[in-house]
Amino acid sequence: MTKVLISGASIAGPALALWLGRNGYDVTVVEKAPLVRPGGQAVDFKGRTQRRVLDRMGIWDDIVAAQTPRTDIRFVDANGRVKVVMPGEFTGGDVEILRGDLATVLHAHAAPHARFVFDDEIVRLEQSEAGVEVGFAGGGTESYDLVIGADGIHSAVRSLAFGPESDHVHPQGYYYAVVDASVSADGLVTELPGGRAVGYGYNEPGRYAVLGGPKAPLLFVFSADEARYDRRDVDSQKRFLADHYRGAGWRVPELVDAALEAPDFYLDGLARTTMTTFTKGRTALVGDAGYANTLGGFGTGLALIGSYVLAGELVAHGGDHVAAFAAYDQRMAHLTKSARRTNAGPFLAPPSPLRIRMRDLTFANRLTVGAMLKVTDWFATDEKVPDYSLA
Numbered sequence: 001m002t003k004v005l006i007s008g009a010s011i012a013g014p015a016l017a018l019w020l021g022r023n024g025y026d027v028t029v030v031e032k033a034p035l036v037r038p039g040g041q042a043v044d045f046k047g048r049t050q051r052r053v054l055d056r057m058g059i060w061d062d063i064v065a066a067q068t069p070r071t072d073i074r075f076v077d078a079n080g081r082v083k084v085v086m087p088g089e090f091t092g093g094d095v096e097i098l099r100g101d102l103a104t105v106l107h108a109h110a111a112p113h114a115r116f117v118f119d120d121e122i123v124r125l126e127q128s129e130a131g132v133e134v135g136f137a138g139g140g141t142e143s144y145d146l147v148i149g150a151d152g153i154h155s156a157v158r159s160l161a162f163g164p165e166s167d168h169v170h171p172q173g174y175y176y177a178v179v180d181a182s183v184s185a186d187g188l189v190t191e192l193p194g195g196r197a198v199g200y201g202y203n204e205p206g207r208y209a210v211l212g213g214p215k216a217p218l219l220f221v222f223s224a225d226e227a228r229y230d231r232r233d234v235d236s237q238k239r240f241l242a243d244h245y246r247g248a249g250w251r252v253p254e255l256v257d258a259a260l261e262a263p264d265f266y267l268d269g270l271a272r273t274t275m276t277t278f279t280k281g282r283t284a285l286v287g288d289a290g291y292a293n294t295l296g297g298f299g300t301g302l303a304l305i306g307s308y309v310l311a312g313e314l315v316a317h318g319g320d321h322v323a324a325f326a327a328y329d330q331r332m333a334h335l336t337k338s339a340r341r342t343n344a345g346p347f348l349a350p351p352s353p354l355r356i357r358m359r360d361l362t363f364a365n366r367l368t369v370g371a372m373l374k375v376t377d378w379f380a381t382d383e384k385v386p387d388y389s390l391a
Helices: 012-022 047-057 060-065 088-092 099-113 156-162 234-244 252-261 299-316 321-335 344-348 353-364 366-380
Strands: 003-007 026-031 042-045 071-076 082-086 095-098 115-118 122-127 132-136 141-144 146-149 169-180 196-204 207-211 218-223 264-273 283-285
Touching: 003 012, 003 141, 012 026, 012 047, 012 099, 012 299, 042 047, 042 088, 042 099, 042 299, 047 060, 047 299, 060 095, 060 099, 071 088, 082 353, 088 095, 095 099, 099 115, 122 156, 132 146, 146 156, 156 283, 169 234, 169 252, 169 344, 207 252, 218 234, 218 252, 218 344, 234 252, 234 264, 299 321, 353 366
Parallel strands: 003 026, 003 146, 026 115, 071 196, 146 283
Antiparallel strands: 042 095, 071 082, 122 132, 132 141, 169 218, 169 264, 196 207, 207 218
16 A cells, blocks of 8 residues: 655645545645644635536535635725725635635545644655655654645745755745734625625735735735745734835724734745646645645645646556656646736735726726636636546
């Protein structure tokens, strides 16, 4: 029985564990967090291809049951007047769910087929023709036939097997913060008939702040020349955010104050992972570890598609990882091509008043909105994804 270690228990990791475990592999998932991480921003799925994979995994009904409401964003000026509305269909796909809720669903379905180890992580990899010896932060060592990095854009597996993060992760000049904080909505419409919700977005050049949006209670997207914060120090991240929103109008000072006090705060750069191959020896990358494009709109769907393709190729090639990895590389190079082109930063936080007005005009025209929705559906649907013979 092929012994597989997967690093990361968020999205791609448990999805791959589900497929491999159901198809006869001995799977262990290691996660540095002490438990499945709750909360987080909302993620979405769209198109026939993603729906087919979710159905085959057996998780579609659970996702629908836990989905977030459709949320329209009302872009306002400094006086709170509504300028234009970004419809929830644009950001929410066919169905949207909090990232933590999705991780919980995936863990529940994968747990019967894999062993999950929390509060530990990979710190050493030594590959040979016979397998991979893995060293863990907790002090143990173990040998595996394959090691898969599903540990996000700051992947430890990628750094250990493919080289430094700076060789593969390329900043896009923008940063974002996702904050779970309660802010008064006095005077604001927050619900509409039909179960729709309302959020509010405010722009100044290079800055975007959202209250009650579809991704999180508070969302910030802003441009910056460099990352002047410590990724391991939340206080320094909060100072970085506050420094870039000084003097902002509307209710932004109130939103920033709430973010500074919030216990659940996440900040990172918008970045793109650029890889010439997603596999090396007996290691492979899935999800953001291999093909991230932060806030690009395709990450979660691609993570589940990538997990399905990797498992499908391993099973189709009878466990011959060399042939399976080559096929996986070829298919994912095609499937990630469109997603690698986008940069959400200039769209969400345009760099000038003119660019803000031009962005707003795209949502003032229903025909333009309809065309954009069709394009995103087209990007998300690829009928070339095989119908693998997987349990």
